[in-house]
Amino acid sequence: MAELEKYEAVWKTAGHGTVSVDAGALARHLKRNGETFRILVYLRDFRELLACFILIPGIIFMGMHLELPWSWYLGVPASLWVAGYILYNRPQRGSETLAGSVVECLDTSIQEVRHQIRLLRSVFWWYLLPLDLSCGAFFLHIGWETRQLGWAAVLFTALLMGLLLGVTWVVWKWNQFAVERELEPRLAELESIRNSIINGDDPVSSAPEKAH
Template identity: 40%
Template sequence: MDTNDAKEAWHAQPSRPRLATDAGSVIEDVRRDQRAFAATIFWRDVREVGTCALMVPLWIVVGARSAMPWTWYLAVPAMLWVAGFMLADRLRHPRRPVDSSEPLRRHVERSLEEVEHQIWMLRNVFWWYLLPLALAMFAFVGQVAWRLPMGVWPAALFGLLASAILSGTLAGVYWINQHAVRADLEPRRRKLDALRASLADEEPAAG
């Protein structure tokens, strides 16, 4: 997944939640941040799904022209799974239109729900994104190593080296996603949660 997707979604926010006397101004700030976050997630999903859609036919053509072993084609269902998961997730969690008549607290709660869902997505990125691709790639490396016209030990060394490179790449992608959660999404969630708590404290006084 894109390393800067989450970072771009949360722009300059004050270190403390703003409860300005002008409630309309605060609502507009929350709406603007909500729209920016939703747009960033939308274009991230477009890039991911679009890349999978382009890669699937290209992968098949390359495999056919290069006479690749059958494990090469395991990447096709893996990519289709990733694209399908992201599409299904968007269908299950559609972005509801903003109602201007809703109170500020409802806007904050909706933003908080969206952020928490993205945290869940990145926390579990190994299971729905990396694991399907990893299984396909390791199967291909194993079959290629097995079919190499060399001794057992050179083939095993090749397989171990290729697997180590793949493991390092996948671990790097996983770390980047978890860093995005820690550095960007969790601070955003804390600020929204603090703003929601402040609004809850204000409600009895307003009443």
């Protein structure tokens, strides 16, 4: 411990480094980039939502223009469902201040990451399945309408269904990969820091380590 006290004295007397900040430049930078940043965050959060709202008029226009069968319009309720789900589950963005206690900030971060994991883990049920059902119904309907073509119709329908399943699998896998690669390790890291603080709060649970 005497050695430690020597280092503690060094801590108090030594220079830890200096940082000079051009606050004016920082302010100008934030002002200049603030709007762009807000738009980027908005677009990131709402890109699926925007896609849905662009898709709906597109579906209606194409359906009317190309005189497509009724099953084509199943894409409208499917897109509305996805958009509604995204809106309902959109993360609550509070103020981005980090001035709360460490435990409070960790709790907020953990909540955000868990929310994101839950959304991506269930992406098949709320995103892929509704869109697949509408697309699949349309493909099968087209196949039924062209059944007089025989095997060609069967093969074409099978090809479209296979393509749909392939795309679904890739999108699903991509989302699960993001969860496993980024979000779950991040959650574990945040929970570990939080548990470390909370366990440190409890002298009983920290007793075994004290014995080391």
